[in-house]
Amino acid sequence: MSITAQTVWNNCLEFIKDNIQPQAYKTWFEPIQAVKLTDNALSIQVPSKFFYEWLEEHYVKILKVSLTKELGEKAKLVYIIKMENTYGNKQPFTEKIPSANRSAMKSQEVDVPLNNKSPELRNPFVIPGIRNVKIESQLNPNYSFENFLEGDSNRLARSAGLAVASKPGGTSFNPLLIFGGVGLGKTHLAHAIGVDIKDKYPEKTVLYISAEKFTQQYIDSVKKNNRNDFIHFYQIIDVLIIDDVQFLSGKTGTQDVFFHIFNHLHQNGKQVILTSDKAPVDMQDIEQRLLSRFKWGLSAELQTPDFETRVSILKNKLYRDGVDMPDDIIEYVAKNIKSNVRELEGAIISLIAQSSFNKKEITIDLARVIVEKFVKNTKREVSIDYIQKVVSDYFQMDIDTLQSKTRKRHIVQARQLAMFFAKKFTKASLASIGSQIGKRDHATVLHACKTVDNLSSTDKQFKKYVEDITKKLSV
Structure with a gap:
């Protein structure tokens, strides 16, 4: 035979x-x-x-x-x-x-012939000519769960991250999509999950990459006619973390290749973690087949931290840096810088630097000067609270009235304008905007934005409202 x-x-x-x-x-x-x-x-x-x-x-x-x-x-x-x-x-x-x-x-x-030729590996992270087959995770070990403090604004995302880190690919949180505005800790949390997985499962291949770098690698692979090598490289990853996935918007070829990589990883029980500045429902120019897969797992939002969380973040930062600071100064900084964690930590670093370089004692007066300068010189991200205040003041009503259930025309229009500007000036999801402006749902916010667009083009007085408030928010 x-x-x-x-x-x-x-x-x-x-x-x-x-x-x-x-x-x-x-x-x-x-x-x-x-x-x-x-x-x-x-x-x-x-x-x-x-x-x-x-x-x-x-x-x-x-x-x-x-x-x-x-x-x-x-x-x-x-x-x-x-x-x-x-x-x-x-x-x-x-x-x-x-x-x-x-x-x-x-x-x-x-x-x-059956001997080892040591060929050069097609690893996008290896510099050509340098033989190095090891796939480095590209993770930052300084971003850990330990220094990602829990609060009401991030509890769901942090808990989901811990669950994924304990059992990558083995939970219903696959993919895990973490979304939220600038400086709220998306990248920190994504790294923390990866670092924890590497610690618990050293044999797993974990890779962090920005969507921008992923796109550039894909473009290079097409130019060099080794697209298959690119795909197979990513298909061997056990835990793939892609930061700022909204960057794929409008890039049809990259979306297509990511779709196939995603399918392979998901079908083989590998973990996918994504970050974005907006929820899937708000993403523009991303193919529906990809968006539907983003929704297979869990989308967890990081919101602006509340006062107590901001105080905890500052105390933790000071403790890690070995700096002692009075509670009243910490609370002053936390009370006056609300937009995001990055600005909060930046202000405290500036305060410590001024005290150290000028050999000045850290006092409330010094804190006031630094915070005022910092807020003035930092590109301010307009918050939903601030938008509601500006709109309420413009129409001479209080915020409770703006958020109320009344159907009086001038109050409804003020509320719709607040929703419109919240969508325009912040990166919050429609659901988050609705929740913060009178506990409405995302469909109400969408309707409000369409109404404002329509009235702006048909009603001169309403168009003036939009122009006036835009100027106030752009100052």
Whole structure:
């Protein structure tokens, strides 16, 4: 009875399976197909050149032993590399790959002697010419759960992050999407999850990357005609963290490749963590198929921290820096800087620096000077509270009246204007805006924004309201 390529390969796989980790076997050997057997040469098909290089770099010895057992000392292995030919040399580069070219495939046979050639790995994070196969996590160890203080504004997101870190890929929070305005701690929390996973599961491959860098790597891969290598690199990651995913807006080619990477990771029980400055429902120019996948897991919002949380953040920052500061000064800073954590910590650093450089004692008067300068010189992010105050003052009513359930026309219009400007000047979600302006739902906010747009173009007096309030908020 003549032996077949499949029989030989199946026997090799039995031996390999007993000698490597199950996850490694699933990732690197299950996708391989036996193609043909000629004399002592077994031909196998691998998905890309990246795959072949990885096998040669990491599994050449076990391949040699297993194949020698089956075919003897003269055994040879031939790789048939399935490569994606996205572009011909003369075609101009565009970010979107034409669908006609996307499926064009070619095969390349590589006759490889069974010894380790140490090929250069197609790792987007490796500088060309430097042989380094290790995938660095790109995580910042200074961002930890320990210094990400819990408060009402972040409790859900932080708790979900802890759950994911304890069991990556094994919770219903997959993907975990953390969203919120500037400086509220999205990047910090994303890093903290990654750092905790690396600590608990050192064998897992964790990778943090910004959506902007991911896009640039994808563009480079298309230019160099190794898009498949790019995809396979990301498909071997156990925990993928992508920061500022809203950056993918309008980038059709990058969204397409991320869609396939996301599907592979999710189907194989890998964890995906995303951050964004807005909720999925508010994202523009992101394909619906991607948005629907963002909603598979949990979307957790980071909101502006309340006074107590701001005080805790400052005390923790001072403790870590070994600085002692009176409570009344800490409370003064926390009371006057409300917009985000980054500005809050920046103000306290400025206060410490002024005290140290000028050898001045930290007093309330010094704090007042620093906070006033800091707030004045920092690009202010308009808060929803501030918008409600400006609108209420403009229409000579108090905030409680603005938020009330009354249907009086002038109050309804004031409330709709507050919602309109909250959407225009902040990065809060529609649901968050509605919650803070009279406990309305996101549909009410959406209706308010459309009403303001319509009235601005048909009612001269209403248009003047919009212009006046815009000037007040832009000061």
